[in-house]
Amino acid sequence: MTTITETVEAHAPYVRPKRKLSEAMKRGLLGRCPHCGEGKLFRSYLRPVANCSACNEDYTPQRADDLPAYLTVVIVGHIVVALFMAVENVGGLSLWAHLAIWVPITILMSLAMLQPIKGATIGLQWANRMHGFDKGAQQEFI
Numbered sequence: 001m002t003t004i005t006e007t008v009e010a011h012a013p014y015v016r017p018k019r020k021l022s023e024a025m026k027r028g029l030l031g032r033c034p035h036c037g038e039g040k041l042f043r044s045y046l047r048p049v050a051n052c053s054a055c056n057e058d059y060t061p062q063r064a065d066d067l068p069a070y071l072t073v074v075i076v077g078h079i080v081v082a083l084f085m086a087v088e089n090v091g092g093l094s095l096w097a098h099l100a101i102w103v104p105i106t107i108l109m110s111l112a113m114l115q116p117i118k119g120a121t122i123g124l125q126w127a128n129r130m131h132g133f134d135k136g137a138q139q140e141f142i
């Protein structure tokens with residue numbers, strides 16, 4: 001005869017260990033593996049590694065897609081437009097002076113922010129077990 005406790009334990013859903021979202025996103029922001037924080041997350045500017053060199057975490061399931069680019073546009077746009085309006089409000093610069101200042105700043109800020117934002121996005125996906133980052137749980141059910 002089985003007890004109620006034994007029945008509940010036998011049919012309880014698999015409890016996955018919780019992953020800290022802020023820590024994973026911070027590690028990704030710094031270009032480190034969201035799981036261990038030791039290995040590099042990127043093998044080139046925007047191409048993530050297949051597996052972490054330190055903990056062998058699989059990063060092929062990441063699907064950052066266009067989110068890092070959208071976030072970069074939103075952040076850089078708000079900063080550059082606010083600065084442009086502040087400078088324009090203080091003193092009038094010629095249109096060419098504005099172009100000479102804001103276009104390079106926009107390009108440099110975008111290039112500087114894209115990789116960290118992509119790393120944070122991958123950290124977010126890993127911590128929330130999105131896409132294929134939940135392979136371990138799926139294998140336990142089979």
Ligand SMILES: [Zn+2]
Binds near residue numbers: 034057
């Ligand atoms: Zn790692």
